[in-house]
Amino acid sequence: MTQENQLPGQSNGFRINSRHYQDLKRKNIIRLFLTYLAPIIIISVYFLIQNNAVVSESRRLHLKAIAENQANLLDLFLNERLVNLSNLINDPRLKIPPDDSTLYTSLAKLKSSSAAFIDIGYFDSSGIQLSYSGPFPDLEKQNYRNEDWFKKLSSERREFLITDIYLGFRQKPHFTIAVKRLIEDNFIIFRATLDPGKMYEYISALEGSGEVNTSIVNTEGYYQLVTPHIGTPLESSSFVPPLEPRVDAQKITLDGRTFTYGYSWLKNAGWALIVQHPRHESWSFFSGGQWKIMVLSAVILIIVSLVIIHRARQLVIVQIESDQTRAQLEHASKLASVGELAAGIAHEINNPLAVISEETGLMKDYLNPEFEKNLSREQMIEHLDTIHEAVFRCRDITRKLLKFVRKSDVDLKPQNVHSLLDDVVDGILGDELSVSNTEIIRNYDPQIPEIITDGNQLQQVILNIINNASDAIGGRPGRITIETKLDRDVYIAISDTGCGMTADQMNQVFMPFFTTKEVGKGTGLGLSVSYGIVKNLGGTIMVESEYGRGSTFTIVLPVKFKSGIKQKSK
Amino acid sequence: MSDKIRLLIVDDEVKFVDSIAQRLEMRGLEVTKAYSGKEAIEKARQEKFDLALLDLKMPEMDGRKVLEVLKNEHKFLEIIILTGHGSMDSAVECTKLGAYGYLPKPYELDNLLDVLKNAYQERLRKKFQKNQERLDQIMSFATGASPLAILRKLRELDDEAK
Numbered sequence: 001m002t003q004e005n006q007l008p009g010q011s012n013g014f015r016i017n018s019r020h021y022q023d024l025k026r027k028n029i030i031r032l033f034l035t036y037l038a039p040i041i042i043i044s045v046y047f048l049i050q051n052n053a054v055v056s057e058s059r060r061l062h063l064k065a066i067a068e069n070q071a072n073l074l075d076l077f078l079n080e081r082l083v084n085l086s087n088l089i090n091d092p093r094l095k096i097p098p099d100d101s102t103l104y105t106s107l108a109k110l111k112s113s114s115a116a117f118i119d120i121g122y123f124d125s126s127g128i129q130l131s132y133s134g135p136f137p138d139l140e141k142q143n144y145r146n147e148d149w150f151k152k153l154s155s156e157r158r159e160f161l162i163t164d165i166y167l168g169f170r171q172k173p174h175f176t177i178a179v180k181r182l183i184e185d186n187f188i189i190f191r192a193t194l195d196p197g198k199m200y201e202y203i204s205a206l207e208g209s210g211e212v213n214t215s216i217v218n219t220e221g222y223y224q225l226v227t228p229h230i231g232t233p234l235e236s237s238s239f240v241p242p243l244e245p246r247v248d249a250q251k252i253t254l255d256g257r258t259f260t261y262g263y264s265w266l267k268n269a270g271w272a273l274i275v276q277h278p279r280h281e282s283w284s285f286f287s288g289g290q291w292k293i294m295v296l297s298a299v300i301l302i303i304v305s306l307v308i309i310h311r312a313r314q315l316v317i318v319q320i321e322s323d324q325t326r327a328q329l330e331h332a333s334k335l336a337s338v339g340e341l342a343a344g345i346a347h348e349i350n351n352p353l354a355v356i357s358e359e360t361g362l363m364k365d366y367l368n369p370e371f372e373k374n375l376s377r378e379q380m381i382e383h384l385d386t387i388h389e390a391v392f393r394c395r396d397i398t399r400k401l402l403k404f405v406r407k408s409d410v411d412l413k414p415q416n417v418h419s420l421l422d423d424v425v426d427g428i429l430g431d432e433l434s435v436s437n438t439e440i441i442r443n444y445d446p447q448i449p450e451i452i453t454d455g456n457q458l459q460q461v462i463l464n465i466i467n468n469a470s471d472a473i474g475g476r477p478g479r480i481t482i483e484t485k486l487d488r489d490v491y492i493a494i495s496d497t498g499c500g501m502t503a504d505q506m507n508q509v510f511m512p513f514f515t516t517k518e519v520g521k522g523t524g525l526g527l528s529v530s531y532g533i534v535k536n537l538g539g540t541i542m543v544e545s546e547y548g549r550g551s552t553f554t555i556v557l558p559v560k561f562k563s564g565i566k567q568k569s570k
Numbered sequence: 571m572s573d574k575i576r577l578l579i580v581d582d583e584v585k586f587v588d589s590i591a592q593r594l595e596m597r598g599l600e601v602t603k604a605y606s607g608k609e610a611i612e613k614a615r616q617e618k619f620d621l622a623l624l625d626l627k628m629p630e631m632d633g634r635k636v637l638e639v640l641k642n643e644h645k646f647l648e649i650i651i652l653t654g655h656g657s658m659d660s661a662v663e664c665t666k667l668g669a670y671g672y673l674p675k676p677y678e679l680d681n682l683l684d685v686l687k688n689a690y691q692e693r694l695r696k697k698f699q700k701n702q703e704r705l706d707q708i709m710s711f712a713t714g715a716s717p718l719a720i721l722r723k724l725r726e727l728d729d730e731a732k
Binding site for chain 2: 346347348349350351353354355356357358359361362365371373383386390434475
């Protein structure tokens with residue numbers, strides 16, 4: 001009884017952590033990930049890239065606008081300073097040469113218009129500072145003839161000049177603006193130095209300067225003005241803007257970090273104003289609300305992943321359940337077909353047993369003095385032979401029975417379809433069919449090669465179908481036709497002239513527990529399991545039927561058992 | 571008319587029929603052997619039997635069919651079904667068709683003898699009952715009938731009792 005209650009395989013092989021199901025679970029997870037997450041991720045990445053490009057472009061344009069704006073204002077500032085100075089030199093009331101007190105007044109005027117002015121000096125064409133007013137009186141009488149700015153201003157036809165920032169005689173960063181006034185054949189020059197620090201303060205006060213670092217470089221790429229943590233003045237800059245276009249913003253990658261610079265060349269001086277965001281790009285990537293989106297996405301991703309893993313587990317459980325059900329069905333049907341077979345076979349066994357019983361009884365009777373009979377040696381041997389023959393008839397039947405029930409694993413071997421069919425028709429069913437009124441017609445296609453399949457399981461299916469055919473004929477005179485055909489696959493068609501099926505019955509014929517037989521006669525499992533077996537062998541079963549005329553079941557099998565179909569493991 | 575029980579054995583299992591026939595003859599029965607349904611029906615037409623042992627599963631003509639024919643043709647023949655089939659369903663069905671009883675193969679001889687004895691008694695009882703009915707008929711017929719008519723009726727009755 002315990003054997004019946006415990007299903008084979010329930011105790012082993014159906015656990016979720018077995019290798020087969022682990023595999024299945026992994027495949028399910030991958031499939032679900034690909035189905036649900038991959039498109040989301042691809043779309044997200046696409047939009048992120050798109051968004052970044054837009055953000056990056058707008059940042060670039062923004063920086064360009066800031067740079068242009070600031071440069072304009074700085075130009076304006078420098079222009080104003082030049083105008084301040086040129087107003088002084090072109091003042092018709094100006095005494096030439098001006099003395100120190102005149103310059104002192106002039107410096108006061110300049111300082112009142114801008115705190116950036118440090119000092120003022122007067123030169124004639126000799127290049128010697130003739131008069132001076134400011135904090136460095138030592139500079140008076142200094143000869144500037146060889147200074148670049150003086151040479152440029154005196155030689156060229158220009159009226160003003162703004163120098164780069166330099167240390168000069170005083171060893172402090174400053175820059176010079178100078179204006180020239182032609183007086184007949186000669187010229188005089190006013191020169192004023194300005195404190196770049198003051199100019200930097202001016203720039204810092206401009207609109208938009210709070211969000212950017214502003215620096216100024218000359219055409220050689222040396223810093224003129226710079227935020228202290230970026231560099232120091234007169235150091236060379238990491239970014240040298242091109243001369244054309246005059247105003248632009250560019251992306252530069254330095255040491256693996258990407259920066260966007262906006263720049264604008266000044267009109268009055270050989271300087272470019274450069275603005276940049278204080279942080280590099282990858283930092284600004286997460287700036288603003290983007291990190292919130294990232295966190296939200298991560299949370300969604302985790303939830304979806306958990307759901308997917310859970311779902312994959314569920315799928316495996318469902319698979320396990322259906323495998324278990326199938327195993328139960330197979331087992332139940334095996335028991336059922338054994339039951340059916342046993343009833344049929346009982347007759348075959350009981351007959352020889354009855355013979356044995358009678359023969360032994362007869363011999364005992366002969367030995368019984370009551371009957372006063374004698375048994376000759378020959379008669380004795382004859383009776384014993386009969387018994388012997390009956391015993392071996394029984395043995396043959398039990399052998400057949402065992403052969404039928406023993407194997408359940410798919411056992412692939414080259415099989416001759418026709419001898420499999422003959423085995424069933426002549427061997428297993430031979431006696432049963434020979435006593436009925438059923439005529440068996442065999443119409444075999446000699447071209448059919450040996451096929452790779454499980455002979456025992458296929459025989460079980462054939463036996464089941466022929467049994468059904470025989471039941472459908474039900475004792476009336478009838479005909480079962482077994483036809484084989486090779487058309488790429490192997491077709492085995494078993495037709496009967498029995499009662500046939502209605503369309504409704506035909507639709508349900510492969511469903512488990514569906515039966516048209518009387519209560520207790522059929523289990524309704526035979527065809528359902530046959531269907532499972534043939535599927536498992538890589539083939540199909542088809543059914544055609546006409547009510548009252550008969551049915552045809554066609555088994556289609558591949559010549560070679562196709563790989564990839566699950567082969568049950570031991 | 572012998573006083574032995576006349577038995578017809580019908581089975582396609584030749585050796586079985588031969589030995590059972592021999593054993594029953596040793597025990598005082600008059601046994602006729604038939605190896606097929608057709609043979610049995612023919613033999614039953616030729617001579618009268620009290621009882622028949624009938625196997626259900628036989629080629630050509632099924633035991634059930636033979637049962638129907640025999641029962642139809644011989645009213646007082648009691649038929650006992652022998653079956654090797656595991657399930658008793660078909661045998662029970664046969665009792666509904668008029669078989670006296672059934673016995674699964676293989677059986678103990680004593681059981682068979684018991685069944686045969688009971689079946690024979692049943693046959694006698696039925697026959698007696700039938701005769702009684704006839705007698706009653708004749709008695710009612712007799713009031714007012716000619717002695718010659720009464721004699722003819724009695725001869726009829728005697729014929730049926732064979």
